[in-house]
Amino acid sequence: MSDHEPSYHPSNPFSKWMDSRLPIMRMMHGQFVDFPTPRNLNYMWTFGGILTFMLVVQIVSGLVLSMHYQPSDAEAFNSVELIRRDVNYGWLLRNIHAVGASMFFFAVYLHMARGIYYGSYKAPREILWILGVIIFLLMMAAGFLGYALVWGQMSFWGVTVITNLFSALPLVGTGITKWLWGGYAVSGVTLNRFFSLHFLLPFVIFGVVILHIWALHVVGQNNPTGLDIKTKSDSVPMLPFAIMKDAFALAMFALVYAWFVFFVPNYLGDADNFIEANPLSTPPHIVPEWYFLPFYAILRSIPSKLGGVLMMFGSIALLAFLPWLDTSNVRSTKYRPIFKWFLWAFFFSVVALGYLGGKPAEGSYVMWSRVFTLYYFAFFLIIMPVVGLLETPRKLPSSIMDAVLGGGGGPTAANAATAAAEKR
Amino acid sequence: MTHTYLKGLACLGVALSLVGAAAAPVLASGGGDAIEPQHWSFGGIRGHFDRPQLQRGFQVYKEVCSTCHGIKRLSFRNLSEKGGPEFPEEGAKGLAETYKVNDGPNDQGKMFKRPGRLSDRIPSPFDNEQQARSANNGALPPDLSLIALARKVEAEHPFYALPYFMAKDIVTGYQEGGSDYLHALLTSYRDAPPAYKMDHGHMVAMTEADAKANPSLPRCASITSEAGADDVCNKMAEGMQYNVAYPGHQIAMPPPLRDGVVKYADGTPGTLENYSRDVTAFLAWAADPKLEERKRLGLMSMLYLLVVAGLLYGAKRRIWSKIPH
Amino acid sequence: MAPEAKTGTALPPIGHGEPTRRDFLTTAALGWAAVGGAISLWPFIQQMNPDASTQALSSTEVDLAPIKEGQAITVLWRGKPVFIRNRTKDEVEKAANVPVGDLPDKGAQNEALADRAPATDQNRTKKGHENWMVVVGICTHLGCIPKGQGLSDQRGEYGGWFCPCHGSTYDTSGRIRKGPAPRNLEVPPYEFVSATKIKIG
Numbered sequence: 001m002s003d004h005e006p007s008y009h010p011s012n013p014f015s016k017w018m019d020s021r022l023p024i025m026r027m028m029h030g031q032f033v034d035f036p037t038p039r040n041l042n043y044m045w046t047f048g049g050i051l052t053f054m055l056v057v058q059i060v061s062g063l064v065l066s067m068h069y070q071p072s073d074a075e076a077f078n079s080v081e082l083i084r085r086d087v088n089y090g091w092l093l094r095n096i097h098a099v100g101a102s103m104f105f106f107a108v109y110l111h112m113a114r115g116i117y118y119g120s121y122k123a124p125r126e127i128l129w130i131l132g133v134i135i136f137l138l139m140m141a142a143g144f145l146g147y148a149l150v151w152g153q154m155s156f157w158g159v160t161v162i163t164n165l166f167s168a169l170p171l172v173g174t175g176i177t178k179w180l181w182g183g184y185a186v187s188g189v190t191l192n193r194f195f196s197l198h199f200l201l202p203f204v205i206f207g208v209v210i211l212h213i214w215a216l217h218v219v220g221q222n223n224p225t226g227l228d229i230k231t232k233s234d235s236v237p238m239l240p241f242a243i244m245k246d247a248f249a250l251a252m253f254a255l256v257y258a259w260f261v262f263f264v265p266n267y268l269g270d271a272d273n274f275i276e277a278n279p280l281s282t283p284p285h286i287v288p289e290w291y292f293l294p295f296y297a298i299l300r301s302i303p304s305k306l307g308g309v310l311m312m313f314g315s316i317a318l319l320a321f322l323p324w325l326d327t328s329n330v331r332s333t334k335y336r337p338i339f340k341w342f343l344w345a346f347f348f349s350v351v352a353l354g355y356l357g358g359k360p361a362e363g364s365y366v367m368w369s370r371v372f373t374l375y376y377f378a379f380f381l382i383i384m385p386v387v388g389l390l391e392t393p394r395k396l397p398s399s400i401m402d403a404v405l406g407g408g409g410g411p412t413a414a415n416a417a418t419a420a421a422e423k424r
Numbered sequence: 425m426t427h428t429y430l431k432g433l434a435c436l437g438v439a440l441s442l443v444g445a446a447a448a449p450v451l452a453s454g455g456g457d458a459i460e461p462q463h464w465s466f467g468g469i470r471g472h473f474d475r476p477q478l479q480r481g482f483q484v485y486k487e488v489c490s491t492c493h494g495i496k497r498l499s500f501r502n503l504s505e506k507g508g509p510e511f512p513e514e515g516a517k518g519l520a521e522t523y524k525v526n527d528g529p530n531d532q533g534k535m536f537k538r539p540g541r542l543s544d545r546i547p548s549p550f551d552n553e554q555q556a557r558s559a560n561n562g563a564l565p566p567d568l569s570l571i572a573l574a575r576k577v578e579a580e581h582p583f584y585a586l587p588y589f590m591a592k593d594i595v596t597g598y599q600e601g602g603s604d605y606l607h608a609l610l611t612s613y614r615d616a617p618p619a620y621k622m623d624h625g626h627m628v629a630m631t632e633a634d635a636k637a638n639p640s641l642p643r644c645a646s647i648t649s650e651a652g653a654d655d656v657c658n659k660m661a662e663g664m665q666y667n668v669a670y671p672g673h674q675i676a677m678p679p680p681l682r683d684g685v686v687k688y689a690d691g692t693p694g695t696l697e698n699y700s701r702d703v704t705a706f707l708a709w710a711a712d713p714k715l716e717e718r719k720r721l722g723l724m725s726m727l728y729l730l731v732v733a734g735l736l737y738g739a740k741r742r743i744w745s746k747i748p749h
Numbered sequence: 750m751a752p753e754a755k756t757g758t759a760l761p762p763i764g765h766g767e768p769t770r771r772d773f774l775t776t777a778a779l780g781w782a783a784v785g786g787a788i789s790l791w792p793f794i795q796q797m798n799p800d801a802s803t804q805a806l807s808s809t810e811v812d813l814a815p816i817k818e819g820q821a822i823t824v825l826w827r828g829k830p831v832f833i834r835n836r837t838k839d840e841v842e843k844a845a846n847v848p849v850g851d852l853p854d855k856g857a858q859n860e861a862l863a864d865r866a867p868a869t870d871q872n873r874t875k876k877g878h879e880n881w882m883v884v885v886g887i888c889t890h891l892g893c894i895p896k897g898q899g900l901s902d903q904r905g906e907y908g909g910w911f912c913p914c915h916g917s918t919y920d921t922s923g924r925i926r927k928g929p930a931p932r933n934l935e936v937p938p939y940e941f942v943s944a945t946k947i948k949i950g
Contacts (some may be wrong), residue, residue, distance in 0.1 A: 039749045081497055081570075084714070092721070157893065165894040179794075183803045184827035185887075193797065237748060244740045251733035258729055260723025263469050263597035266573060272572035273425065274711070275566075280823070280830055282893040283914075299794070305890070305931050355583060376523040404748045562899075 007034050031217050036235035037242040038223035040404050045110040046249030054104040059202045061097040071195035073188030074290030076151035077276040095265040102268045103257050105291035119331030120222040126323040128215040133320045138205045157286045160186050168306040222378035225403045226331025234400035293357030294350050300361045301369035318380050327388030335394040339387045346379045459577045459608040469597040472716050478509035479708025484699050487686050494548025497569035501542040507716040563676035572602040573710040603708045608669035610700040613679040616666035762879050808950030821898045826949045832885040844870040844922040860938040871924045873936050884923035888912040890930035
């Protein structure tokens, strides 16, 4: 928030000299030390920090893997095996990067679900939210390009299926696919350019993440009540309060991450990707990585190819319009007795689509995919605007502090607590 | 707050195990061709390889499998490296020398053959795919370096029980689907049933009982089936074997193992069951030679992270103790 | 008027008043630079299209003599598999008798013919060589390779090809009959250079 007074006082001559030339320490202090954080944040608010950590992990592990990886159709799969077998700690780096991609998406889905549940996209956080949607899109691109690099059967056929989606576009479709492939089919030429782009994208993501954090620090964090910070008692300084909570959550996340890296590294992958890519043989079931399954289910639920492609991209693009589709004047779903049920049904249908995306497109699976796809779109386009207008929200607490104390505390306790917080 | 979370987690756990318990009998009676999870010494979070077993497994590979299947991602040196069969280095060297390896060109520009060295890859039986296919009736024996990871058991769980089975596999560190499949494949050759019918694009064997109950079913038909006729019965294709564990049940590989084909030096009985287990363990190591290092480092990392998380939790509690939140 | 612009030699204010020759020059210079900038993007976009060595592999000759009736081979053409099947008399007859009105895709998908040519078996083969079916072996749904070339392969209920990815079923003329694929298998440009030899591309 812009209205707080930074308490940065450079103490030694160097920091004073620096402060009058590049006040970066002043900025860091203002943004990450005494930045006011709502006192009532729950653990769902720790995923921002976790995601930043994951981005750094992916960039660092990716960089070192690129020192051993060879982006050619003859050598790509062999070099991955070289990394797994012969490079010192190569197996560890490969697991960190491959499992890391899944963990990154796991965290981002929870981060997004939290944003939707507590109305974090609503004014004045529209730009913050849209930057998040852009990061999500870039992540999906990076995940897809990176999965291709393994050059196993599932990599190769996943690339074939997804790049072929562009051929559905009228007139320019086949030209675009040929341009993407650099040939008449997916080949080593395609792999090489995917490697270049996969290397570039994380840095683009990093840039947009900085904008995302900047926007966050202009408008301040949302919180479970959805109320704005009104008085100083509503917030605590970021250090040590929010930082320590983030650190504990990060350690818990790291425990889960490490479990996958060391004990079930291939659980989230596909056995077919341990077979080298073969352009003349298609695996019986082509399934994307788990984090794409809900969108893959939407794609397949539409009988027309172009329609399926448009619906799939539409389902993600729709997220960017959330701030204007939600007509309620209350942010947090906690105070929305009717919308709450629709929202949980929405979360359920995304999980259901994920399940259906991993099943063959036949029989009742197709029917259910259509049902849940329909609900996905109806939720955003009909339920969200209509329920927002019709619903009477529950009574909001008068302030964040009021919500924290519930009925139990009383003003004296509140003051004492505030005093304690300010003393630090 | 914390208590609500814990209670929620506990409820979820109980619900999941109830669903799992309810679903389990359904599965047991359901699939006739279900592949049973086996006990493997390298399974689970504290798993490690059994050296004598890997050594026996290599013997089975060398004496039986290697006539058709390569294992090109292994070098001779790997056989004596830590975490594997750990043959003495002299033994691995002697073994390498029994192979002839392509090298060259020499000073006259000719390619030549020389005895293998520790640093050489284990040579494959065929030089290329075409040679392998022509020697095997058109079928391609796959390289076995990664086979234990490149195969899986297709478990069909009802959707409501899926979270339970997913959680179970993750928590118990189950990664041996490929090994379970290989063991099942090697021990599941049976006499071919009298008839098949087509079901969703797969050939499904009909049992004797089915055939008796349906005497009108044709005993054979051309492979080409006409529109709408889903139940056309098929003959097994020429040169194919019947295997209940193999998807589609028709496999080109003749039964490779039977009791007594390999003589073990360490006195382990030469049974199909033992051969199959030993060679599967060997292939599991070949696909994942860093398994032991990974699991050992994993345990230490988990311990370290638990301590970090505990300390951070204490610090966080203390900092927030006077702050209502 | 900016305070400095007191004499006639001072800079004229930008964006106000009548367009002058100087404004025109500025616009022209910026416009010219923009055109150059746009043109210089072209090499950066065009480099991603197939390179000369890839384009050079654009035609392939195939000897058909060894393929007996009922057999099929797959050849690579521009990195894509091309299915060549020597169909039996029975299959040719059946394929020719399918009414075009029954087909999901009524277009011949033959590069040698006009876009509107109907998907008759004649329009998908060469006259006098009706037993030879030559199609690009890539499913028109999402680019998988259909099964049906091997004698023991599953060919689907129409006896042609069956795509294992999403269940598209093609007949012996390579026409889509069932499943999600939108179009018939593409007939590549080819010609008979002799009685038993074709040149694809």
